[in-house]
Amino acid sequence: MSLEKRSRIAEYLIEKGLIRLSGYAAVLVLLLILFFIMREGLPFFGVYNAGDFLFKTDWYPLSGRYGMLPLLTGSVMVTVLSLVVAVPMAIGTAIFISELAPARVRGIFKVLLEILASIPSVVFGFLGIIFLGPWVQKTFGLQTGLNAFSAGILLAFMALPTIASVADEALQAVPRSLREASLALGASRIQTIFRITFPAASSGVIAGVMLGIGRAIGETMTVMMVAGGSAQVTMNPMAPVRTMTGTIAAEMGEVVMGDDHYRALFMIGLLLFVITLGVNTLSGIIIERIRRGQGGQKS
Amino acid sequence: MMTRKIRLSDGIGYAFVYAMTAAAFIPLIAFLVYVLAKGIGRVNWEFLSSASSSMESGGIFAPLFGTLVLTLLSLLVAVPISLLAAVYLSEYARKDRWFRIIELTIVNLAGVPSVVYGLFGLGLFVIFFGLGKSLIAGALTMACMSLPLLVTVFYQALKAVPLTLREASLALGASKLSTTFRIVVPTALPGIFTGVILATARIAGETAPVLFTVAAYYMPNLPQSLSDQSMLLSYHLYVISTQNTGVKDEQKFAVTLILVLLVLVVNLVAIGLRSRARKKIGNLG
Numbered sequence: 001m002s003l004e005k006r007s008r009i010a011e012y013l014i015e016k017g018l019i020r021l022s023g024y025a026a027v028l029v030l031l032l033i034l035f036f037i038m039r040e041g042l043p044f045f046g047v048y049n050a051g052d053f054l055f056k057t058d059w060y061p062l063s064g065r066y067g068m069l070p071l072l073t074g075s076v077m078v079t080v081l082s083l084v085v086a087v088p089m090a091i092g093t094a095i096f097i098s099e100l101a102p103a104r105v106r107g108i109f110k111v112l113l114e115i116l117a118s119i120p121s122v123v124f125g126f127l128g129i130i131f132l133g134p135w136v137q138k139t140f141g142l143q144t145g146l147n148a149f150s151a152g153i154l155l156a157f158m159a160l161p162t163i164a165s166v167a168d169e170a171l172q173a174v175p176r177s178l179r180e181a182s183l184a185l186g187a188s189r190i191q192t193i194f195r196i197t198f199p200a201a202s203s204g205v206i207a208g209v210m211l212g213i214g215r216a217i218g219e220t221m222t223v224m225m226v227a228g229g230s231a232q233v234t235m236n237p238m239a240p241v242r243t244m245t246g247t248i249a250a251e252m253g254e255v256v257m258g259d260d261h262y263r264a265l266f267m268i269g270l271l272l273f274v275i276t277l278g279v280n281t282l283s284g285i286i287i288e289r290i291r292r293g294q295g296g297q298k299s
Numbered sequence: 300m301m302t303r304k305i306r307l308s309d310g311i312g313y314a315f316v317y318a319m320t321a322a323a324f325i326p327l328i329a330f331l332v333y334v335l336a337k338g339i340g341r342v343n344w345e346f347l348s349s350a351s352s353s354m355e356s357g358g359i360f361a362p363l364f365g366t367l368v369l370t371l372l373s374l375l376v377a378v379p380i381s382l383l384a385a386v387y388l389s390e391y392a393r394k395d396r397w398f399r400i401i402e403l404t405i406v407n408l409a410g411v412p413s414v415v416y417g418l419f420g421l422g423l424f425v426i427f428f429g430l431g432k433s434l435i436a437g438a439l440t441m442a443c444m445s446l447p448l449l450v451t452v453f454y455q456a457l458k459a460v461p462l463t464l465r466e467a468s469l470a471l472g473a474s475k476l477s478t479t480f481r482i483v484v485p486t487a488l489p490g491i492f493t494g495v496i497l498a499t500a501r502i503a504g505e506t507a508p509v510l511f512t513v514a515a516y517y518m519p520n521l522p523q524s525l526s527d528q529s530m531l532l533s534y535h536l537y538v539i540s541t542q543n544t545g546v547k548d549e550q551k552f553a554v555t556l557i558l559v560l561l562v563l564v565v566n567l568v569a570i571g572l573r574s575r576a577r578k579k580i581g582n583l584g
Contacts, residue, residue, distance in 0.1 A: 011476045015391065022380050023387030026404045026450060029443050033411065036422035092319020100316060109324070111570055116327050118566045119559065120504030121413075122533045126540045126555055127330060130548070160323055190312035211410070218412025220507040225541055245414045245507070252418075252511050257426070269418040273411060280410035284403055 037273060041266030048260060053267065059231040059242070061251065061261040068268055070231040074148070074241035078223055079216040081152025081237055086159045086216075087209060091198075093160070094167035094205075099193050110165075117161035124154045125225030133226060140238060144228060148241045151227035155219055159212035166211055170204020170290060171197060204290050210283035214276045220245040244268050331559070338556030341549050347557070354517055354544045359554060364521055365434075365529035366561075369513065370502045372438035372525070377445045378495055382484070384446075385453030390479050409447035413507040416444045420512040435525040437513025444508055445498040452497060456490025456576070457483060489576030496569035500562045506533040532558050 044053070048066055056067025097109045128150055137145030174197050182192040198205075228240020229250065248265050255262040349358035392398045420440025430436040460483050468478040484491070506514075514534040522529040536554050539546040 011474060015476060019383050019387045019391060022383030023392060023401060025380050025384050026401060026408055026446060029446060030404050030408055030411075032423060033415065033419045033443075036419055036427065037415070040418070040422045040426075088315075089319045089323040092316045093323045095316050096320040109320075111567075112324055112327065114566060114570060115563060116324075118500050118504065118562050120506065120533055120562060122504075122506045122537050122540075123555055123559055126536055126551065129540050130551070157323075157326065164323070188309050190309040194312055214410045218410070218414070220412065220414040221537060225537070245412060248414050248418065249507055249510055252421070266418055266422070269415050273415050276410050276412055276415075277407055280407050281403065284406045 033273065037266055037270050041263055041270050044260060044263035044267050048264070053264070057233050059247070061255075061264065064260065066260070066264045068244070068247075068264070068271075070233045071242055071244045071247050071268065072271075073233050074227065074231070075217050075243040075245070077148045077234075077237065077241055078151045078155055078227055078243060079213060081148060082155035082159055082216045083209065083212065085153055085156035086163060086212060089156070090160050090163035090167060090208070090212070091205065093164040094171055095193055095198065097164075098168045098171035099189075099197060110168075113161045113164055116157065119158075121158065121219060121221040122225075124158060124222040128154050128222065128226035142238055144240060146226055146228040146240060147238050148227055149237045151223045151241075151243075152237070154222050154226055155216045158219060158222065159216045162215050163205075163208040163212040166208030166287070167201070167205045170201035170208070173204065173290060174200045203286055207283040207286035207290070210279055210286070214279045214283070217279075218245060218272065218276050220249050224249050244272050248272075331563075334552060334556050334559060337549065338552035338554075341553035342556060346553060350521065354539065354546060359532070359535065359557065361518060361521055362530040362532045362535040362554075363557070365513075365515075366503050366532040368522070369434060369437055369441065369509070369529065369531060370499055372434060373441035373445060373502050374495060374498060376439060377442035377449055377498065380442075381446055381449035381494075382453055382491065384450045385457055386479055386484070388450070388454050389457035390475070390483065405447045405450055409451070413444065413505055414510075416440055417508040417511050419443070420508060425512055431526060432511070432513060432528050433526045434513055434522055434529050437509050437529075438525075440508050440512045441502045441505065444505070445502055448501060449494050449498050452494030453487075453491055456487040456494065459490060459577075460486045489572055489579065493569045493573040493576060496565055496572065500565040500569070503565070504533055504558065504562045506531075506537055509534060532561070 044066075053066055053068055055069055056065070057069045058065045058067045059070055093109070093113070097106045097113075101109060129146070132150045132153060133145035135145065136142065136147070136150050178196055178200060179192055182196040183189070187195065223243045224246035227243055227246060229242050229246065230240040231242040231247070232239065234241065248268055251261070252265055255265065346358045347363065348360055350360045388398070388401065392401070417440065420436060420443070424430050424436040424439045425432055428436075430439075464482055464486060465478055468482045469475070473481070509531055513529055513531070515528040515530050516538055518528065518530050532554070536551070536558055538544065539551055539554065
């Protein structure tokens with residue numbers, strides 16, 4: 001009797017303690033990330049003007065000037081370039097695997113997408129340095145092929161699996177009846193895809209693109225190796241740029257722990273964290289809506 | 300006339316879809332083949348098993364060893380917590396507001412840039428816990444990073460276990476806890492294993508989180524304890540492809556090949572396991 005009672009108590013403790021606590025581990029980690037990045041970064045604003053940090057364009061840590069606008073524009077630039085390349089490819093791929101390919105081919109391409117997603121970012125960086133950079137330099141007659149354009153192209157291939165698989169999911173969620181109705185009215189397969197199925201899935205595609213933005217803006221090694229690393233505000237895609245992620249990764253090794261430069265890098269990290277959090281939350285909400293909407297349509 | 304116009308637009312549509320798909324995958328396949336061709340000549344047993352006497356020559360045993368140890372350590376920390384978290388979400392949690400918050404947190408955690416995990420690891424493990432730049436600090440950082448992936452895959456695996464199994468076990472008088480760990484988790488094991496393997500590939504390939512937490516530029520010896528720094532395969536590739544170390548291209552391709560192969564093989568195993576797990580669960584239902 002008492003043995004049973006004791007094992008009951010043990011079970012209760014495990015269930016209410018260990019399992020429940022672990023359930024909240026993710027929340028804990030997120031809060032810890034926020035806390036420790038602020039802990040190391042926020043004192044920066046005690047010694048440096050927040051407005052200067054965000055809006056000035058001179059990033060010269062060695063002379064104590066921390067205007068991070070060029071890093072922000074650098075990140076935005078490579079992200080936009082990567083989307084321009086990735087979105088058409090991802091939409092084409094998603095339509096192919098969801099609407100046109102036979103089941104077996106679909107399976108193969110989904111595996112290929114996963115392989116593409118699994119290639120380490122440092123490998124993309126290596127690829128940029130050894131092929132793409134020299135090629136871009138020669139083709140466009142530039143001083144250096146390591147620039148925003150090259151980084152954007154590589155990032156496109158890294159964002160592509162994310163966008164394509166979310167878009168594929170959205171296309172799959174479009175009710176069969178819509179396609180059948182369109183085909184029955186005499187529309188061709190392609191007309192049905194572009195006029196009916198794809199528009200019906202468009203919010204999912206947008207969610208995928210937003211996840212792709214989050215992926216591209218947070219990508220570190222590839223842009224550090226390939227984007228060229230010059231902190232300047234420019235609209236020229238062929239110019240070398242420096243991103244927020246690349247700056248953190250490249251400079252953290254050289255700073256003295258606890259000095260202004262060190263804290264400034266943590267503040268960049270905080271900004272990055274907030275941006276990706278915003279983008280991901282928004283796409284999460286859209287995806288959630290689609291799943292719910294889909295449930296409604298089926299019943 | 301009318302039909303002709305439609306056919307033309309159909310042609311454009313097909314052309315778009317096929318051209319874009321080709322543009323997405325041909326570079327991937329070409330790249331894999333090229334790396335294989337360029338790197339395979341340098342890869343042999345000695346290359347893998349001998350520690351390098353200097354950066355330019357010799358084998359890659361030191362970074363390979365570091366990557367394997369780091370990956371194993373990270374999993375050792377992350378897998379038990381993630382499994383319990385997934386058990387909570389699938390077996391215990393009510394689908395209330397807190398559940399939604401946890402779900403949203405996991406999605407967001409998965410989207411946090413890897414370099415931010417690096418900063419976090421530096422702030423918490425290296426500095427606050429005073430672990431220094433070490434294997435253990437790096438492993439804890441990587442464990443946090445792989446948490447969202449692991450919980451998501453584990454959760455889906457547990458969810459896929461048919462309700463009837465749980466009911467049968469409970470009807471026979473088993474408690475909820477023993478039903479969970481004797482019936483549900485073992486049934487979901489292939490799916491759980493898939494998650495572990497996917498995380499392995501992710502951890503082995505990541506670079507940014509280890510930059511400030513564990514990675515060493517060059518070490519003449521293997522790490523002797525968990526509080527030592529270590530060379531890592533991914534960071535090693537970064538170093539030899541960006542710094543002027545006098546390393547030959549062939550060696551770079553060989554390192555790339557090993558890294559890509561490692562991640563690729565591990566991923567393919569995971570994909571294979573997953574499709575088998577799905578079939579098996581399908582039969583149970």
